[in-house]
Amino acid sequence: MMFTPHTPQEIEEMLKVIGVDKIEDLFENVPEKHRFPELDLPEPLTEMEAADELDYISSGNASTDEFISFLGAGAYNHYIPAAVDMLLRRGEFYTAYTPYQPEVSQGTLQAIFEFQTLMTELTGMDVSNASHYDGATAAAEAANLAYHFFRGKRKNILVSRAVHPQYRETIRTYMQGLENVVVLGDEDQADMSTGLQQLTGKIDNNTALVVVQYPDFFGRVIDYTNLIKIAHTQGALVCMIFNPTALGLIKPPGDYDADIAVGDGQPLGIPLSFGGPYLGIFTCKKKYVRKLAGRLVGETVDEEGQRAYVLTLTAREQHIRREKSTSNICTNQGLMALAATIYLSLLGKDGFQQVANLCYQKAHYAADQLSNIDGFELAFPETPFFHEFVLRTPKPVNEISDHLINHGIFPGYDLSEAYPEMNNHMLIAVTETLSREDIEFFAATLEEVAND
Amino acid sequence: MNTPKALKYAKTDEWIKVEGDQAVIGITDYAQDQLSDVVFIEFMIEEGDQVSKGDPLATLESVKAASDVNFPASGTVTAIHEDLVDEPEVINSDPYEAGWMIKITLEDPSELEDLMDSESYEAYNAEREG
Numbered sequence: 001m002m003f004t005p006h007t008p009q010e011i012e013e014m015l016k017v018i019g020v021d022k023i024e025d026l027f028e029n030v031p032e033k034h035r036f037p038e039l040d041l042p043e044p045l046t047e048m049e050a051a052d053e054l055d056y057i058s059s060g061n062a063s064t065d066e067f068i069s070f071l072g073a074g075a076y077n078h079y080i081p082a083a084v085d086m087l088l089r090r091g092e093f094y095t096a097y098t099p100y101q102p103e104v105s106q107g108t109l110q111a112i113f114e115f116q117t118l119m120t121e122l123t124g125m126d127v128s129n130a131s132h133y134d135g136a137t138a139a140a141e142a143a144n145l146a147y148h149f150f151r152g153k154r155k156n157i158l159v160s161r162a163v164h165p166q167y168r169e170t171i172r173t174y175m176q177g178l179e180n181v182v183v184l185g186d187e188d189q190a191d192m193s194t195g196l197q198q199l200t201g202k203i204d205n206n207t208a209l210v211v212v213q214y215p216d217f218f219g220r221v222i223d224y225t226n227l228i229k230i231a232h233t234q235g236a237l238v239c240m241i242f243n244p245t246a247l248g249l250i251k252p253p254g255d256y257d258a259d260i261a262v263g264d265g266q267p268l269g270i271p272l273s274f275g276g277p278y279l280g281i282f283t284c285k286k287k288y289v290r291k292l293a294g295r296l297v298g299e300t301v302d303e304e305g306q307r308a309y310v311l312t313l314t315a316r317e318q319h320i321r322r323e324k325s326t327s328n329i330c331t332n333q334g335l336m337a338l339a340a341t342i343y344l345s346l347l348g349k350d351g352f353q354q355v356a357n358l359c360y361q362k363a364h365y366a367a368d369q370l371s372n373i374d375g376f377e378l379a380f381p382e383t384p385f386f387h388e389f390v391l392r393t394p395k396p397v398n399e400i401s402d403h404l405i406n407h408g409i410f411p412g413y414d415l416s417e418a419y420p421e422m423n424n425h426m427l428i429a430v431t432e433t434l435s436r437e438d439i440e441f442f443a444a445t446l447e448e449v450a451n452d
Numbered sequence: 453m454n455t456p457k458a459l460k461y462a463k464t465d466e467w468i469k470v471e472g473d474q475a476v477i478g479i480t481d482y483a484q485d486q487l488s489d490v491v492f493i494e495f496m497i498e499e500g501d502q503v504s505k506g507d508p509l510a511t512l513e514s515v516k517a518a519s520d521v522n523f524p525a526s527g528t529v530t531a532i533h534e535d536l537v538d539e540p541e542v543i544n545s546d547p548y549e550a551g552w553m554i555k556i557t558l559e560d561p562s563e564l565e566d567l568m569d570s571e572s573y574e575a576y577n578a579e580r581e582g
Contacts, residue, residue, distance in 0.1 A: 151496060290492060290513075315492075315513040324511060324520065 064272060066408065068438045070366075072388050072429020073217070073413035074135070074164050075275060076245065076267045078355070079433050084269045084342045093338055098130065098295055098331040102311045108334065109309035112297040115341040122247050122344075123261045124254020125283035130295035130332035132280025135241065135264025136167045139211060140174035141282060141293045141327055142239040142260045146209035147178055148291050148326045149237065154208035160199050161186035162216035163241060165418040171211070185210075200227050207236040209260075214240045214253065218427060219363075219388025220380055221246070224256055232257070237288075244268055244281065244340075245431075246386045248356025253283075260284040269343025270336055279336035290316050293327030355432050359387035362439065363430035367391075369443040370428070375450045379425055388429040390415065390422075394450055397426045403449045409442055453577065454481040456548055460564055461573035462524035466509075467548065470564065474530075477509065478552045479521055479543065482577050487514035490543045493536050497554075501529045505563055509554055512543070525563045527556035 006014070011023070020026060027035055045053065069077045088094070092107055099105040112130045119128035132138040143157045157175060159168050168186055175181045185199050203210060210231045215221045224240065231238045239260040240253040245267040253261035265279030266272075284292060290313065298312030318325040344352060367389050371378045375394035393400055397414035404411040412428035419425070430439070459467040465483035469476045484490065492513040497503060503523050510521045533553050536542060543551040558564075568576060 290494065315515075315518040321511075321518040324518070 062405070062410070064410070064433075067405075067410050068408065068434060068442070069410040070412045070428045070430065070434075070442060071410045072219075072431075073427050074166070074264065075272055075278070076243075076387075076429055076431055077272055077433055078245070078267050078269075078431050080269050080271060080343065081346050083346055084339055087342050088335060088339055093335070095334060097334055099311075099334070102297075103308075106309055109297050109311070111338050111341055112295070112332070112334070113299055113309050114345075115337045116297060118341060118344050119281050119283055122244060122252065123242065123281075123283045124252035125258070125261050126254075126286035127289050127292065127296075128281065128283040129292055130297055131265070131334075131337040132262075132282055132294060132329065133333060134277035134280045135262060135266075136164070136170035136280075137174075137277075137329075138262035138264075138280035138282045139163075139167045139239065139241055140171045141280075141329065142211065142262055142284075143171050143175055143183075143209055144293060144327050145260065145284070145288060145291045146237045146239070147175075147181060149288060150208050152179065154206050154236070155180050155182055156202075156204075156207045157181060157183045157209050157211065158185035158199060158202055158207050158236075159183055159211045160213065160216070161188065161195055162218060162220070162222075163211055163213045164217045167213075167241060181208075196222060196227065200230055203227075203231050203234050203236055205234050205236075207231065207234060209237045209239055211239045211241065214242050215246055215250075215386045215388065218380065218390045219385040219429070220383045221250055221386055222383070224258075228257055243386070245356050245359060248353045249360055250386065259288065265336065265340045268340035270339050277333075279333045279340060289313065291326045292316070293329045295330070295332050356386075358432035359430065362432065362434055362436075363387040363389065363428075365436070366428065366430045366434075366439045366442070369439055370446065373443060373447045373450060376446065379422075387431060388427060391426045391428055393424045393426055396424055400426075400446070400449050404442075404445055407441075407445045409445060453485065453574075454548070455570045455574050457570045459548070459570065460524070460567040461570065461576075462522070462567055463576070464522050464524075466521060466524045468524045468564070468567065470558070470561070473558045473561065475525060475527065475556050475558050476552050477521075477524065477554045477556065478547055479512070480573070481547050482573075484544045484547045484551075487512060487519065488516050488544075490514045490540045493540045493543065493553075495532050495534075495537075495553075497529055497532070499529050499532055502559075503527060503529060503556070512540075521553065523554075523556070524567055525556070525561075526559040528559070529554060529556050531555035 064077045099108050102109055116128040132141060159171060172183050175183050185202055188198055212224055228238045237259040239262060240258040242253055242261055242263040244263055244265060261283045263281045265281045270278050296312050297309055300308055300310055302308040314320060316325060317330050318328045319330055367378060370376055370391055377392050379390035379392050397416060401411045412426040415422040415425040415427055459469050461467055461480060465480050467478055467480050490512055494511045496508045496510055504526045505523055507523045508520045509523050512519055512521060
């Protein structure tokens, strides 16, 4: 399709219709000095010169190609089979965007349908949509769903303090326009180990949704059976924010009877890229499908009885239901959802479980090694974890980090900024990409720092 | 299009059947025809709710569109036709009888004076059809 800009004649006609002489008149309300600011740009470059300059700038970045990384906190360095990128770049697929003439894009719709199927199998939930921008916005859409499910009559969204801090911010941002909705539950700086009882104690008949993370932000695998039971007794919905890799090993949200399960799909074949956005996964019980945000692909048969794919239940979407819809999202992360679909298909069930198991084993080896160093200890030694854990350090984390970076190591995440009470705490992630030698090198370097 | 004489009609295409201070509400034959196949109904209220004229009563989804059904009069909800949730197609096949949606006790019967009789409603539809 050609992109055809307006011709000078068309522009003139349009100006005439709205009754102004020239385009500049449309900017009258912008103070004159701000209207066409001097941009002070350097002289133009040739393509070759520009490429050189960009290369030079990017060479200043440190990446996981040269560094070994123990950084997680929401985005994880996993191995991505080469075939993922190969298939992703096929011209038929290579658009980041949701299909806007959906039924002519049968291949794209089929890929989304496969993605939805994989997500429901992974989570044990009934329904998955075609994806969201990222895990944080998917979590916010869960709050939206719950609010609309109760038609605004239940005002409280209860969020665990052990939910990713940026997810909590995103939920608050989404909720600020809704009347009287309160996001609470994460205000207490109480000991994290008692957090769950406190959160459970706050559930009442004004609670629309309880949001917990699994494994939680600190990597801990917590049994939410009791919390979910109590929430359901009070008529509230529960959203579990999951890490997809972990579900290769631990009980899925569907088996917990969660109402909604969301997560970030980045670990499923999507490379690290400045923290995102990557891919939001949104799944729920069938009961809530009419309140589900975003696109949904269904399988049907065409006039000749052949298998065909369509966008389904679109009447709940904003372009039809307008302000009465649950969400204003009418899009999805097409290319990233495809990456996750290819990744999971390539690995298969066994391969995926193997990745999860490797992450688990290596993380536990690392936890053993690191907590054996003098002055370092695990912050939550009693709680099971998956591939991420909190290490208490003898010095503030930022004092340690520079030293590690100089040795080619991305250290763990400094928890003190998001959790002021957790000074000297580092959140460490270990994936299948790290070798025993990497882990031992990290431990040796940390020991050096401690003895500095 | 069927437009029973005994009913009153709202501009937003609801009918109301009144007996004393009791009333039954649904959508008109014209409305169901415009919507085409209704595939989903969600009631926006509960039994016992106090409602005002114009409040949303339910949301309908058809294969073509989603639209609200509104209360043509104020009152207290006494019954909700929950069976429609499982068989919303009844709204298409029998909008005036089996397709009834809500029963209310009227708060102010004088509100009904603003509604149309069958003749005016037919004229209103003819006008919209242009």
